[in-house]
Amino acid sequence: MPGRYPVDAGEAELLRDLDRPGGWLLSMAGVPQSYVDLDDPTYLDFEYVRLMADVIDVIDEGPLDAVHVGAGACTLPRYVAATRPGSRHIVIDPDAALVALVREQLRLKSVPRLKVRIADGRVGATGLHDASADLFVLDAFSGATMPLDLATAEYMGDVARVLKDSGTLLVNIADGKGLAFARRVVATVRGTFRHVALLAEPGILRGRRFGNLIVVASPAPLALQALTRRAAGGLTQARCVYEDELVNFVAGAAPIRDGDSVIAPVPPPELFE
Structure with missing residues (x-):
């Protein structure tokens, strides 16, 4: 049912999409967090989620063992379950009340082979087996900001431990x-993984407007040409940045380590109006 619901992190709101009978928007503190179409899990409304799906689609065919840090409405687990039957999912999120809301109101139980672990991203990752994941999705936000302890070299080292040699990491940054x-x-990420690329809409890449950037990383070579074509040909018309161009993007920036003083960016208030 549409409405506002108390969750551990404050208040969540569910809004029905009047244009799509199965469409629902989940927001937290006025910030859109997830969109799902319960009738068509392959429909992806958010631009950055479509970019993540582009990456997933170029991974070798077949079911995936996937880890998702940050639950929301479980948009990507639903997508992978629909496009790659037989995939297994571990979803890690600290907000038990939010998970219960999504389970009750947005048919989470209908997603096959999905398990939820109530834990923060650091603790949840420590309990995962070595070399157990084909896909590791890091899309965790507290309000509109990424938790800094999930952006450090120490955490990336744990993610690398969990990924298979051919596995893929996706990180959503705002x-x-x-x-x-x-x-x-x-x-x-480049300090941990040998192969890294960045996907984003050109205006965001130039810093002209606040938005989402997707980091793609793997111990194995990435399908860069296929990613470039998909990103440019989609509705978002994003760019894929890698190799020397990615080095120029980083411009000597220092990796983040546990204990570093880092200010996570906050979107302008008008962004979600």
Whole structure:
């Protein structure tokens, strides 16, 4: 049912999409967090989620063992379950009340082979087996900001432990003018993974407006040409930045380590109006 619901992190709101009978928007403190179409899980409304799906779609065919840090309405687990039958999902999120809301109101139980662990991203990752994941999705936000302890070199080292040698990491970053935070996160990921790329809409890449950037990383070579074509050909018309161009993007920014004083970017208030 549409409405406002108390959750551990404050208040969540569910809004029905009047244009799509199965469409629902989940917001937290006025910030849109997830969109799901219960009738068509392959429909992805948010631009950055479509970019993540582009990456998933170029991974070798077949079911995936996936880890998702940050639950929301479980948009990507639903997408992967629909496009790659037989996939297994571990979803990690600290907000038990939010998970219960999504389970009750947005048919989470209908997603096959999905398990939820109530824990923060750091603690939840420590309990995962070595070399157990084909896909690791890091899309965790507290309000509109990424928890800093999930952006450090120490955490990336634990993610690398969990990923298979052919596994893929996806990280959703939000940043704006100057992209100082995004540059440091990319530097952090590059310090752990040999193969890294960045996907974003050109205006966001130039720091002209606040928005989402997707970091893609793997111990194995990425399908860069396929990613470039998909990103450019989609509704978002994003760019794929890698190799020397990615080095220029980082511009000598330092990796983030546990205990560093880092200010996570906050979107301008008018962004969600």
